[in-house]
Amino acid sequence: MSEQEYNPEKGYVALLGWSLNAVEAADKFDRRYVVVAPDWAEAYCKEHDIPYVPWNFERLNDRSVEIAQTLKDMGVDVSIPLFEETVEWAGAINSVLMDKPRLFGQAMLLRDKALMKRRAQLGGIRVGIFEEAHDKGDVIRFLKRVNQTLLKLDGDPNDPIHLKAFDKAGCLGHRVIRTPDEVDSIPDEEFPVLMESHLDGWEFAVEAWIHNGKIAFLNISEYVTLGYSVFVPATPDLEKYRDQIRGEIEKLIKTFDIDFGFIHPEYFVTSDSTMYFGEVAYRPPGFKVFELLEKAYGFNAYQGLILAFDPKTTQEEIKAFFPKEVEDAKGYAGCFGVYPRRRVVSKLEIPEETENHEYFESHELTPPVEETVTKRTAFGTHWGLVYFFGEDPYVMRDLLKHQEDLDFYV
Amino acid sequence: MNDQQSGNAAPVVNLEKLAIKLDDSIRVLEESRSFAKLGKLPPVFDLVRRILQQPEGCAIVEAQAERLENAGVFAGTDWAEPAILLPSLTTYALQSKNTDTVVIEALSELRLLAVARSTYSHPSVSAEQAHHYLTQVLAINLGLLFGMTGEAEREQGKLALISQHVVQYVAQHIGYEHVIDSLIEEIWRILQQRPIQVAGVRKMITQIAICRAEPDADLGSAGRGADRLISSLYGPTRGCSEDPGTVVYQQRLESMDSQTLQNEATGFARSMHDTGLVSPYHASFVRYILEGQDNLLSEALGLSSTGRDCLMCYRELVYTLITEGIFPETAQGLYGLALLLERGILYQPPVAPALWRQARLNLCPQARERLQLAYGYQPQAGAWLIQGVLNILGQPLGVGQGNNPTCQSARALSMWAYNDPDYLLQMVAWAARDNEIVMHFEGQPVSSAQSLGGVASEVTFDLDPVSLVVVPHLDRIYGEMGRLCIGREGDPHRWVNPEFHGWSAGRGFAINVDVATGNLDDLEGFIRHFYASYHPYYNGNQPLIHPQPAGIAVTDRAARFIGWHAITILRVALDPEGEMRVYFYNPNNDSGQSWGDDVHVGTEGCGERFGEASLPLEQFASRLYIFHYDPLERGEPADVGEEELQRVMERVYRSWGENRLPAQDLQAEPPQAE
Structure with a gap:
């Protein structure tokens, strides 16, 4: 149940997207809030009396103003994006709520990795070499060009390049390409992508x-x-x-x-x-x-x-x-994303040395659903996080590094 | 410990740090909003698991038990209501391969230990209840207690450590010897009520026997009192005293002379009537003597002249029932048979033919399946049902509702077995053969096959064979009759009880609770009326004729209201001490309970017959909220003594009636203390 007591003198915020931790934090805070989320969240919000407005965040279209108007009529002061996909919505909605059309353009800029790099360059911020690719040919050309620039000879191992989707969060769709052969493994539907040179750093x-x-x-x-x-x-x-x-x-x-x-x-x-x-x-x-x-x-x-x-x-x-x-x-708080290292796994078994380490806090791993582990192509999604907490940053760093050599799924 | 570990040896576990982490994780859970609690549980569970894997971990978790429960670790699970937990299920939970199941069970045990040690005052369980429950848990998990691990524990891996640590920790604080001795006491107390379902008792006795046979388990002097119990199951006579197995015993029987057989027969009978338990050897013996030595049957059943007479008159029927229904697996039916013969009910004209029908009854697939699921395939379902029928007719007050909210159905079965046996046999035939029972509610037929559903969403399998087959039907009919009363003013029991239980339930109806508000309603008039209807001093010294359904407000040891419950008033009479007592039947599986405020329901020693519960009339009246009466037989309400009346009313106000005072009463009667 929502038990919130908000301060009417303060703002009224809309959370765009469903995140239980965010909702709970809002509920315990003194700002009035409303959750804007797809209709699958409705039953949960109703059951627990969480303030809620249904909205399906698809591409922006002519109906988009409806949600902005709804929130405005409710007296909402600002909307807060919780996920990459809701960033442009927040921009669009806030431009209406605050009467600042500029916010929408700013959000679009922050949603497109190629645009944002150019903007950064214009602002005098140092960025690596980057280009947009529309097909595999572009990727091969870029890979060659980058390595030419680095004065590599034929036969020298290439420096890798990075491929990223324009508008996805974090590691989703992030690939590292070293040889032209690897280009073949990229599905056509992933294009267009942003290509970046690798920075050793x-x-x-x-x-x-x-x-x-x-x-x-x-x-x-x-x-x-x-x-x-x-x-x-x-x-x-x-x-x-x-x-x-x-x-x-x-x-x-x-x-x-x-x-x-x-x-x-x-x-x-x-x-x-x-x-x-x-x-x-x-x-x-x-x-x-x-x-x-x-x-x-x-x-x-x-x-x-x-x-x-x-x-x-x-x-x-x-x-x-x-x-x-x-x-x-x-202290220092860290977490480690577990990927199964074996091709076939049958159960979850936290390594004893991890579990008994005094920095070990908790984990949110679940037993495997399938026995065969799909091969990772891009930087995929991890199977769950393991949390650590301790006093020494170097122990923390080495501990996290060491986890990469351990099997959590056997 | 493990040489295969890489050079990086596993660090030693720091229990203090874990305790601090547990503290933090509980705080996070406490501060969490109810809608987000679920996500905060896994870290708590994980920490509890890690702590309990350490030998000294139990104390840490026990100390946090109250906070853990209040923070919501049990919310939404069966463990949230410790009063309904069954000790027999702990074995499965503690041996589970699912980490969370083991952890939550362990948590629950440690919480109850805190309650039993009075460091945690629980809102719904008293220290005595917790102690009692834990004793049973220990009894059922004696194997874990003495480190006798089997396949289940091997499968569990490190989780088995948790179960062992917890059980051993609990035992340390409850006391080992105490456990076994009080367990034996407990078994005797339950057997004294002669229940039909003795599977749980059998299991506990078997556990004690196993432990005593285990050379490594040091029991000290404990458990010596279990001899009679163990022998009653595994070797009641000289011919089978070392538990040779039925095959060997069968061979021995063939070489016994008539004197030896005679001794065996008396040995079996003595043991059976001593405990109410029947050994499988007893069944082998009876089947054996039926061919050529049947003169020993009366002896083997331990019959008095009444029973023997009855046996002589209905010899063929009895033989058929034994041949069809008594096997080593269903040996318990022999006790039912003996008591049935002693009751003389075979002399009621419809009973013998009804039992002939029973002996040859074709079961419908649904009834067959339920019996097979509960009891297995050997012997066949029909034999189990015969055993059940023999037991219910022999021990009508031994029916229990199992772990089901179906006290009304169990009560009805018991009432019919007691009072109207051929009607019961009719019900069994309809349910087992036709898979449908039709009763009438104010002239309108009510079918169990067409009902929308009963009070219980699902009837469990921990029941005697007759209940197993008939209760699902009765429960649906009862539910349907309740639905037919929707819209009527007042309590539906007024109309449902007489229609459901039969003509002998009084049509007059008294209730002391206002259904709309839940407040007490004319308490004084209600009690006066009860005395006038039931108390021999005020009703013209008329003993109760037919058992009557009644409703009680059950209270716990602290006299706090728990719920409404259906019972049967059987008789009201002076006990050996000269006190007026109500003797009643309680369909819950164990009648011996403490209801708080010094109200202890007796099951023996105050003139109770097997299966009866009893209370001094005054105390009984203070928990009563519904009774039936014959409107044409009015006693003398005005004669009831003012003082006695006041005492009963005070008892009501001190217990379940505490928060049920209507507003004007509060003004009229200021609290006594002031």
Whole structure:
């Protein structure tokens, strides 16, 4: 049951997309809220008395204004996207709610990886080499061109290139291509895609809450291995770039003209301390980073999200809500995404050394449904996360790395 | 421990840290909104599992038991209502291969231990109830207790550790010897009520026998009192005292002389009447003597002159019932047969022919299937039903409702077996042969085949054979009769009870609860009327003629209201101490209960017959909320003593009537204490 007691003086927010953790966080917070989600969520919301408006987020069309009008009539002040697919909806709806047409264009920019890179380039932000590909021929040409530039001779191992869908979140549809043969494995329906050169460097992500065009809280998430593991806060090795990173984020805010809300960009830092911009998302990150932040700092990141979006939030509230970065963390929280390593598996068995490790917190793995493991083509979806928490960032990093060598499914 | 581990040895588990993590995860669950609790459960379960795998883990979980339950770990499961948990099911849960099942069962046991040790005061279970329940759990899981692991535990892998740790931990705090001795006491107490269903008792006795035979299990002096129980099942006579198996025993019988056979017969009879349990050897013996030595049958059944007389008159029928229905598996039927003969009901003209029909009854596939599912394929379903019929006619007060909310149906079966045996046999025939029972409600036929459904969504299999076949039909008819009363003002039992149970249920109806508000309604008039109808001092010294359906408000040990329950009032008479008592039948499977406020339902020692429960009339009246009476036989309500009346009413106010006072009463009668 919703037990919320909201403050009528504060804003009224709409959560776009269904996320139980977000709903619970909202319910415990002092801002009035409503969930906007597809009709499959209706029964659950009704049963538990959760404020709800049904909406199927398909492509934007002429009917899109209906939902904006509905929310406006309800007195909603702002909508908050929870998933990549609802980012442009939030832009469209907020442009109506706040009477700022610019917000819609901004959202479209944040939804298209190729457009966002160009915009970043225009803003003087360093990005790698990238191009759009419309067919396999484009991919092969790009692969050759990149390696020519790197002065590789025929027969030298190629540097890989990265292929990403324009408009999908995170690792979905992300492939690494090394040889022209591998190009054949890409299904035609995945095109068009964005191609990027590979940067040898350290990839990391940032979560930044923005209020009045200023950074309210900036977290650096350290990837141990992309697509496998992440932890917060980062090791001192990465945190030493914090000032530089803050500068990059301020550039990003300015370039994309972001006034409020939350961004989740990814960067590379190369051995000579140069930052390369990868991409940016205007929604909560995957891999449960919000949950990790709550574990490490004790504040609810979703509530932070609501604060950052609500136009009625004051500077004092922001100050009181967010802790001091790194210093206030009680420890390091990390998680590891499990992929089965064997082709045939019959049961889930948490390795004893993992389970008995003092950093081990919990896992959300479930027993296997099928015995045969489908081969991973792109960076696929993991089978569940394993959570860790401890005092030492280096122990955490090595522990997460070590999990890659263990079998969770046998 | 495991040499195959890689160089990275498994770190030692730090129990203190785990305890802190558990604390955190419980807090998260506590603070969670109800709609999001489900997602917060897996970490809690996982931590409990990890903690319980450590030998010292149980204490940590027990200490958190109250918080865990309040945080909602049991919400939405059967474990949320500990009062309905069955000790016999714990074996399956504790041996399950499903981690969550083992963990939640272990959690529940530890929670009840906290309740039993009074560190956790539970809203619906008292310390005594918890203690009692845990004793039974231990009894049924003696194997786990003494580390006798079998295939099930091997299959379970590390999970078996949890079950063992928990059972052993519980035993340490309840006391091993105490467990077995109180278990034996418990078995005797249950047997004293002569239930028809003795499967659970048999299982417990078998467990004790296994433990005693196990050289590694150190029982100390405990369990010595179990001899008579064990021998009654596994070796009641000299010929089978070392439990040789029925095949060997069969061979021995062939070489016994008549004196030895005579001794065997008396040995069996003595043991059977001593415990109410029948050994499979007894069945082998009776089938054997039927051919050529049938003069020993009366001896083997332990009959008095009444029973013997009855046997002589209906020899052919009795032989047929034995041949068709008594096998080592259905040996228990012999006890029913002996008591049936002693009751003399065969002299009622319709009963013998009805039993002839029963002996040759063709079962419909549905009835056959239910019997086979519950009892197996050997012997065939018809034999199980004969056993059931013999038992219910011999022990009409031994019927239990099993784990079903069908107290009315069980009560009806018992009432008919007691009072109207040929009608019962008619019901059995309709249900078992035709798969349909038709009763009439105010002239309108009500068919069990066309009913929308009964009170119970599903009738379980833990029932005696007759109930197994007939109760699903009765329950649907009862439900249908209830539906026919929809829209009538007042309690539907007023019309349903007489139509359902038969003409002998009184048409007069008294209730002391206002159905609309749930408040007490004319309590004084109700009690006066009850005394005038049932109490021999106020009704012209008229003993109760027909057993009457009645409704009681069941309360727990703390006298808190639990629910409404159907019983039968059998007789009202002076007990050996000269106190006026009500003797009644309670269809729940064990009548011996404490209802709080010093109301202890007796099952022996106060003049009860087998299967009867009893209470001093005053105490009984204080839990009564519905009774039937004959409107034409009015007693003297005005004669009931004012003081006695007050005492009964106070008992009502102190227990289930506490929150049911109508508003004006509250004003008229300020609380006594002030």
